[in-house]
Amino acid sequence: MYVFSQTQFTCFDLLHGKTKGFFVTRQGFLILSLFSGIGLLDRAFREAGFVVVSAGDLVTGQDIRDFRGIAGRFDGIIGGSPCQAFSDANRDRPADDNHYGYQMIEEYKRVVFECDPTWYLFENVRNAPNVIIDGYDHQRIDINQGWFDDVYRLRHIQFGHKQGKKIFWPRGVTRPGLKSAALASDDRSFRELCRLQGLEDDFDLPDFTVRGKKKVVGNGVPIVMGRVIANAVRDVAGLEICDSSIANNCDFPGRTYCDSTSFDNGDLAADKKCDNELRFFSGTSRQKCDSPAIQNYCACGCGRSVTGRRKTYDSACRKRLSRKKAQYEK
Secondary structure: OOEOOOEEEEEEEOOOOEEEEEEEOOEOOEEEEEOOOOOHHHHHHHHOOOEEEEOOOHHHOOOHHHOOOOOOOOOEEEEOOOOHHHOOOOOOOOOOOOOHHHHHHHHHHHHHHHHOOOEEEEEEOOOOOOOOOOOOEEEEEEEEHHHOOOEEOEEEEEEEEOOOOOOOOOOOOOOOOOEEOOOOOOOOOHHHHHHHOOOOOOOOOOOOOHHHHHHHHHHOOOHHHHHHHHHHHHHHHOOOEEEHHHHHHOOOOOOOOOOHHHHOOHHHHHHHOOOHHHHHHHOOOOOOOOOOOOOOEOOOOOOOEOOOOOOOOOHHHHHHHHHHHHHHHO
């Protein structure tokens, strides 16, 4: 098992729009990345404190069909297989389930089965089929880049956990006039695609052609979206962190916000309130330790919590549930 010892890393705080320092003081979880591309999702998980090992990608000369997993080495697996066969942008989507897109999903499932991690995370478009693997609870939750910046990019995240744990972020609101997402085949410039994906102004891939650069950048997970996903997984994985910006107010550096001893200073009194709406911004738990756990989840399968007699999280979940029932009745 890989271990961090007071290792500092940075995590972008969406709430305040700045990079903040954190310390990891317990196990750093080792995860395997499949279909890594140029590693945009990997970067987000590294920022969140995970140790990421990549199985490679076709763009770097590795084929997942040649990869063989080893059981018991990885805590989690992340990745998203090629989405072209399921994308709304593809007007010639294959009708059968024996095409390349399905084959790559089966390869993903094979590697999860061989490696036997505690959890897996699969990223793809909304039309991708469910990735259900024996021994894992299955969750499917949507996320849109437009909830966090000025680009519309809808994706579905499927998360499986052996202990039934679920990741969480609230469903946001998309504003009118959002820019269209970066695509693998895009007429806009490489520099514009980098901006849409949240990459640095000087980001470059000197060994690629211009066309190749645009393809691999357009295929990646936007940085802002990856950070929200990685922080949500970190919450359920158990990485303990301490915000170094308030280290002087924390008597026990390295403990999570959920440790009530971190709130001895009156300046942090506001953080004692349960505020699930903030959890996905900073990746830290701002709930008091004695907060009751909510056990009821949305009936659509997104994993968001519901209270009282509610069956679904919101109207979008109700629509998804209705579509599921209609497909089942057929």
